Amino acid sequence: MKRTSAVTLIxxxxxxxxxxxxxxxxxxxASRATFTPPYMLPILLVLLGLFCLAFAWPxxxxxxxPKAPRPDPFRAVRVAALAKASSMLGAATGGFALGLIGYVLTRPVAVGLGSLTAEIVTTIAGGVLMVLALIAEHMCTLPKDPDERESDADSAGAEPQF
Structure with missing residues (x-):
């Protein structure tokens, strides 16, 4: 599994x-009020990032x-997939809140401080989730087995067989 690229997050x-x-x-x-994210959303985003770190720490x-037993590679892949999805969610949620901020600030009508605060906090929480998830994804990188390293070195100098 490849790590999450900056292009994907952008x-x-x-x-x-x-x-x-x-x-x-x-x-x-439609003559309705603009969308304001609930205040619980930033809290949940940061908690998700902390859970990703907690799952990746072991x-x-x-x-x-070196004395610890080799970690289960399936668990590492599952946690890495969770971290990858969480980083993309954090980027998308942060971008969503930035879009809300951009639209609200370009309107000629005065903006309520409460809605703008919720959007700013959601943008920051999306960025925090993205960073924590990328750290967790990095923590799930497993080293290659010694057998795989030797076979890679052997196959690098050998001619291909058809």
């Missing part, structure tokens, strides 16, 4: 921002400690 953030702007435009066109400890 694409998620841009798509999230576009969805945020389109949602607010549609709500305004894998990192097992990899770093």
């Amino acid at each position: 694409v998620c953030a841009v798509i999230g921002a576009a969805v945020g702007v389109v949602l607010d435009v549609a709500l305004t066109a 894998i990192r400890r097992a990899v770093r400690d």
Whole structure:
């Protein structure tokens, strides 16, 4: 499994921002109030990032400690997949909240401080989730088996057989 690339995270953030702007435009066109994220959302995003770190910590400890038994690779892959999905979710949610902020600030009507605060805090929490998930994904990197390293070195100098 490859690590999450910056391009993937940027694409998620841009798509999230576009969805945020389109949602607010549609709500305004329907003469409704713009969307304000609930205050529980940033808390849940940060908690998800902390859970990713908590799940990845035993894998990192097992990899770093030479006396510890080798960690279960399936568990490491599951935690890495959770971390990868969480980093993309954090980027998309942060982008979504940025889109909401961008639309609200470009309107000629004065903005309520409560809605703007919720959007700013959600943007920050999305960024925190993305960073914590990327750290957790890095912690789930397992070293290659000694047998695999030797076979890679042997196959690098050998001619291909057809």
